[in-house]
Amino acid sequence: MAKTLIILFFAALLLGVPVAFTMGVAGMAAIFIEGGLNPLVATQRMFAGIDSFPLMAVPFFILASELMTACGLTRSLLRFANALVGHLRGGLGHVNVLVSMLFAGISGSALADAAGPSAIVMRMMREAGYDRHYAGALSAATATIGPIIPPSILAVIFAISTNGVTVAGLFLAGLVPGLLLGIALAFANHVISMKHGYRGRETRADMSELLGAGLAALPALVMPAIILGGIIFGVFTPTEAGAVASAYALLLGFVLRAFSLRGLYVAFVRAAVITSSVFLIIAMASIFAWLLTYLQIPQELARLVTSITDTRLGILFILAAFALICGFFIDTLPALIILTPVLGPIAYGAGIDPLQFGMMLVLNLTIGMVTPPVGPVLFVIASVGQLKLDALFRAVLPLLAAELVVLLLVILVPGISTFVPTFFGFSN
Template sequence: MTIFILFAGFFFLVLIGLPIALALGISSWLTITFASNVNTSTIIQKAFDSLDSFPLLAIPFFILAGVLMSNGGISERLLDLANVLVGYLVGGLAMVTIVASMFFAAISGSGPATVAAVGSFMIPEMKKQNYGQGFAAAITASAGSIGVLIPPSIPFVMYGVVAQVSIGSMFIAGILPGLVVGLALMAIAYGISKKNDYVGVGEIPSFMDVLRSLNRAKLALLVPVIILGGIYGGFFSATESAAVAAVYAWLISTFVYKELDAKQLYQSFAQAALTNSVTVIIIGFSISFAYLMTLERIPVIIGEFISGLSDSPIIIFLVINLFLLVVGMFIDTISALVILTPILLPVVTDLGMDPVHFGVILVLNLAIGFVTPPLGVNLFVATGVGKVSFERISKAMIPILIVMFISLLIVTYVPPLSTYLPSFMEN
């Protein structure tokens, strides 16, 4: 009865359109009230206790850094660099969108933020060059999903906290898988562009053109170098690196690029605060939900069920991926990380999978959830920015999703893509 009320209540509330955070909190309250002897104040207590965490301070600072960089002229310089590097290729503007998203991912750590920052420039530009509206929005939404793989990554921070894994190792682990997904998206973008005669823009750049663009964007490109170099150089922790990134973003946007005045700075802080407030509520109620699951031994039950499906790790990993893909269609990334990590991590570690490798797989699955209906946060951001119907962008996503699924399988069954760089850095 407890399990039924918890999950049935949650999914019912989500289906009627209640925000995920409230659905988690209300379903937890219903379960405690009607099927448990736990005090109802436990929901609030667990929510507040979960936020009393030093590593979680990284999340608001990374959000602030991304907003400051976006409002401070960084995205324009990254787009210019991407345009010089790949704009002349077949489907040049689509290629620029993907490469620019990979650059911006190294700043914002957020998928939706990447879509908004890059899409506001690139979707209108692709429309002007007669790219299909659905394709323009779809490639932008899918490229934005790379934002949670290439460091810094807010979901990696959350996973590191829940799984008690080094956040610095998670940051490093996401680099190669992020490149795999980016190259896969470029391949499908090239194929679709070739079929539809989406030509490149401009000429093949000279060496000096590349140097000039690199020079303009060098301060933005230094962000991941400062973050990762500082962590592995022992100068600051992963949490402190987020604060360093925010201060650095403010300094270069205000005093170097001079595109961030006092009014824009206030708006940036307000925007970051609103974004973080939603994240904090989701984290708090997700912890309460996960606490009730633990009391009822739900993680153990689900883990035993999955383990009993097959003796083959290959089959188990495939089942877990399919399960995560479905979850990503309905539940936001933070909630899914908090709820599913305690359930699935013991299963995969018993089968010999490195926790860092599993963290990358988990986040990549949920990143694909950014571009799969009905939740599809990136899709909604792209439709809003590009003024494209949800039906049109969903149809254009089909071949792109196939390529992303293939990338997921590669990352799952080729562990060194996730584990080599962390082991190299630790040694």
């Protein structure tokens, strides 16, 4: 059955079948063709995959992001970021990085960032004389900060796919890696701006402009503090935090009178459509992941890995390389659901902290969002900016190198992922 499952999966991928249906069709076809299992198990696994209380956080965080965007607060974040770092060398590039870090605390999604604030800054950079493909590449790279800084949708998915880690713990584990990712991309932008002569705004923002921009952006900046503060101090669970974030965004829109009936309707519809696609992927991937476990593929892979090396660091490097390659060909969310039960037992058996492994895996697959042939963020940016995909990929290479340095640090230094959760009592 294992051979049938793998062959059908890759055959469907090559035929261009959407990855959610690829996993579901491959799993159900393998069950029917090989026999030995009741076909009803496919339906049971689909339902079990989405029957999770922590998973309810996902639609709430998606809705909160859509409502905050409908409020028009993305522009406020842009003005605030421009006032802070716009005067530096390559100023709009630094604005791109900073606004993605700020927006990550609202959306938790790379695609939402790429289609929203990153796309806006990309157009600003092009109008200011930056190379159009570099502007697109930086916008794609900065969008990958979204799934790392909490609240992260991928962190929720990982936490419900494995044992020994909580959503709150993984949220906190992403703080330092997310900050390092922003610093690495800002440094790369500075080097590239020095080389090509990209300058910042002519005058540095004075205190009045800085305070004005900060006050305008304050409603958006408060949301991450509400989410993390409530979780850390035990006021609510991560799932309840999503509901609180949605309620806050809705209340804020009415207070600021930023909603029109049309805009509110569009925000709810978009959130519903995105949530439906996410849950469909999770349900279909649950069949595939369960079959892999049932066929004892994780055990076979564990024996293969330990035959190569039995050191903790060596095993972590092998798992990271395997995940990175998978990220090139499989979209982030289904890859996470498939790889977590497969690679997780190997990592835990080698004594790797689940928080470090989770952050390594999430960061790894997020980097895959800006690498061909799948690279969904690259496709979004190329479509929005009307850019050639091959030129966009060449422009993103030095930025990918910066992200890989951060990944290397996460692998080599466990404390990058574990210090903050341990400090607040969310260690394993």
